[in-house]
Amino acid sequence: MSLITEIPSLASEMLSDRSYMRDDYQRPTTSALTWLLCVLISGFVLKTVLGEWIAPTVGSDFVSLFGLNAGAVKAGQVWRLVSYCLLHSNILQLIVNLLGIYFLGRELIQLWGQKRFFSLFFLATLAGGLVWLAVHWSTGGGPMIGTTAALVALLVSYACINPDHGENQVDRDGSGSL
Numbered sequence: 001m002s003l004i005t006e007i008p009s010l011a012s013e014m015l016s017d018r019s020y021m022r023d024d025y026q027r028p029t030t031s032a033l034t035w036l037l038c039v040l041i042s043g044f045v046l047k048t049v050l051g052e053w054i055a056p057t058v059g060s061d062f063v064s065l066f067g068l069n070a071g072a073v074k075a076g077q078v079w080r081l082v083s084y085c086l087l088h089s090n091i092l093q094l095i096v097n098l099l100g101i102y103f104l105g106r107e108l109i110q111l112w113g114q115k116r117f118f119s120l121f122f123l124a125t126l127a128g129g130l131v132w133l134a135v136h137w138s139t140g141g142g143p144m145i146g147t148t149a150a151l152v153a154l155l156v157s158y159a160c161i162n163p164d165h166g167e168n169q170v171d172r173d174g175s176g177s178l
Helices: 002-017 034-056 057-067 070-074 080-086 091-114 114-136 148-161
Strands: none
Touching: 034 057, 034 091, 034 114, 057 080, 070 080, 070 114, 080 114, 080 148, 091 114, 091 148, 114 148
């Protein structure tokens, strides 16, 4: 009978011994990179749900509202210089961009910190939009969407920081084998 009365007190003692059960436990925060990836996924889901399942005309309007378009920027819709990176045309483009941002972002955030990483991401998105506008200013063209400009900037930055990253696989003795 005494064992039955001791079990609840033993269980509460065991739980209080665990660090994550205490009030002073510092829960890990969600990284800014995870938030960025979630925002990009959310943009794709919104565009896809609105465009393919709810109302195809609303989905096309979604791209025409947030995609980068020279005529819209001329009309004063400057938010498109950044909002275009939140949309992707298909799942393959989204996956490639997410994987690249994830793997490069993990390395660059460790080297630079989150503020500098996001500064590069934002400025690369803005610069990519401005370059696209410079090319399409007079001809117009359809709306541009995707995060590829920022991904390329992250890749170039990583390559500049680590120019000899794959050097240990180079044929050093001239034998032709790695």
